[in-house]
Amino acid sequence: ERTQVAIIGAGPAGLLLGRMLELAGVDAVILEHRTRAYVEGRIRAGMLEDRTARLLDELGLADRMNREAAVHHAFEMRFDRQRYRIPMAELTGGCTAVMYSQQEIVRDAIEARVASGLPLEFDVDDVRLDGVDTDTPTVRYRAADGTEHVLACDFIAGCDGFHGVSRTSIPAGVLTSYEHDYPFAWLGVLADVPPSTFELIYACHERGFALHSMRSSEVSRFYLQVPPDEDLAAWPEDRIWSELRTRLGTDDGWTLAEGTVTKKSITAMRSFVVEPMQYGRLFLAGDAAHIVPPTAAKGLNLAAADVRLLADALCTWYESGDDAALDRYSGDALRGVWRAQQFSRSMTSLLHHDPSSPMEWRLQHAELKHVCTSESAMKNFCENYVGYPPVGRI
Numbered sequence: 517e518r519t520q521v522a523i524i525g526a527g528p529a530g531l532l533l534g535r536m537l538e539l540a541g542v543d544a545v546i547l548e549h550r551t552r553a554y555v556e557g558r559i560r561a562g563m564l565e566d567r568t569a570r571l572l573d574e575l576g577l578a579d580r581m582n583r584e585a586a587v588h589h590a591f592e593m594r595f596d597r598q599r600y601r602i603p604m605a606e607l608t609g610g611c612t613a614v615m616y617s618q619q620e621i622v623r624d625a626i627e628a629r630v631a632s633g634l635p636l637e638f639d640v641d642d643v644r645l646d647g648v649d650t651d652t653p654t655v656r657y658r659a660a661d662g663t664e665h666v667l668a669c670d671f672i673a674g675c676d677g678f679h680g681v682s683r684t685s686i687p688a689g690v691l692t693s694y695e696h697d698y699p700f701a702w703l704g705v706l707a708d709v710p711p712s713t714f715e716l717i718y719a720c721h722e723r724g725f726a727l728h729s730m731r732s733s734e735v736s737r738f739y740l741q742v743p744p745d746e747d748l749a750a751w752p753e754d755r756i757w758s759e760l761r762t763r764l765g766t767d768d769g770w771t772l773a774e775g776t777v778t779k780k781s782i783t784a785m786r787s788f789v790v791e792p793m794q795y796g797r798l799f800l801a802g803d804a805a806h807i808v809p810p811t812a813a814k815g816l817n818l819a820a821a822d823v824r825l826l827a828d829a830l831c832t833w834y835e836s837g838d839d840a841a842l843d844r845y846s847g848d849a850l851r852g853v854w855r856a857q858q859f860s861r862s863m864t865s866l867l868h869h870d871p872s873s874p875m876e877w878r879l880q881h882a883e884l885k886h887v888c889t890s891e892s893a894m895k896n897f898c899e900n901y902v903g904y905p906p907v908g909r910i
């Protein structure tokens with residue numbers, strides 16, 4: 517068995533890379549450890565930067581998104597029971613944010629790949645990478661039907677997320693990793709209730725951060741800052757609604773519509789980067805190479821930015837045999853990754869409450885007031901938030 521590019525993982529990174537290679541006429545096989553139903557049902561990110569939405573359009577994967585997704589021109593910040601509207605599109609030359617769930621992107625991309633009849637295997641096990649430092653790497657795996665396979669290829673794209681095998685199959689000493697754990701986690705809540713707002717609300721409250729987001733006109737998405745070791749059982753529905761009411765509360769009579777909680781989960785917050793994002797013929801992309809705290813919604817957008825660079829570099833190699841673009845991949849991707857890491861960390865520190873540091877809490881208020889009232893501070897915040905300037909041109 518042979519292909520040109522073996523893609524490990526069918527998350528957004530692997531699926532979008534597969535689509536870009538398909539459109540360029542480069543063969544690829546996508547290998548995914550989980551079942552199709554599992555991957556399509558996994559609730560994660562929900563906000564796309566303009567450039568990610570445009571990429572989906574270019575790839576012919578945006579029909580449903582363009583029909584169903586809300587386009588946001590602004591968001592709201594709340595603190596001290598006051599609200600501030602931040603007109604991000606106006607301040608960034610028209611950059612908007614598109615509210616479309618990650619699992620819908622995954623579903624659309626899988627459907628397109630299946631319709632093209634191209635190889636995408638779910639439920640594979642025991643994926644092992646060999647010969648990554650040679651020109652003839654291979655991927656061994658066990659297929660869903662129990663048969664063993666050896667896939668020869670020119671390149672391997674490690675798109676298998678933070679817990680995947682790609683990064684860990686690189687020999688010790690090659691990669692440098694940078695890591696920071698936050699003293700917070702997010703309780704994520706999905707509820708059957710129309711959103712109480714047209715735009716996202718980021719609230720900084722003494723009891724902790726809260727975010728009101730949405731998935732459709734019928735479904736709301738909320739996040740609450742909780743301690744990192746929090747037990748999900750400590751959050752029955754009543755407590756969730758009462759805490760959201762408190763943290764999102766304002767003095768102008770705004771009310772929160774409440775409904776039935778359909779899903780809840782707790783996500784740890786960390787910043788993580790490995791350098792370089794390449795070893796021999798193996799290229800890492802997305803969460804396999806970096807994790808951002810979710811506050812600025814950059815994770816999925818960074819994964820898309822990585823594979824755009826990687827697809828361009830691979831296509832250049834197939835067209836001309838020139839490996840200069842492949843050599844530049846890691847450096848180009850990491851520039852955008854570190855930019856997003858820096859902003860994600862600063863937005864996290866700005867909006868969360870660490871009770872161990874009263875000094876920090878006063879400083880956060882000073883900065884929040886500055887960001888919400890000074891046009892230049894607001895513009896700077898928005899440029900980072902919308903993902904401008906585009907990765908690779910910094």
Ligand code: FAD
Pocket residue numbers: 524525526527528529530547548549550555559560561562563618643675676677678679680681783801802803804810812813814815816817819
């Ligand atoms: P993934 O989506 O993780 O995809 C990797 C794929 O590889 C998975 O399908 C996995 O099953 C597969 N895989 C793993 N190991 C193997 C193997 N050995 N062999 C084959 N396949 C394998 N970002 C935001 O912007 N906002 C959010 O609110 C947000 N919430 C999140 C909540 C959670 C619980 C998590 C984990 C992440 C969240 N993120 C969020 C981050 C965002 O979802 C990720 O950045 C995004 O999924 C990255 O895409 P990816 O394709 O790189 O990785």
Ligand code: PHB
Pocket residue numbers: 560561562563716729730737810811812813
């Ligand atoms: C989400 O809807 O999942 C979401 C939106 C904005 C963020 C983070 C998460 O900043």
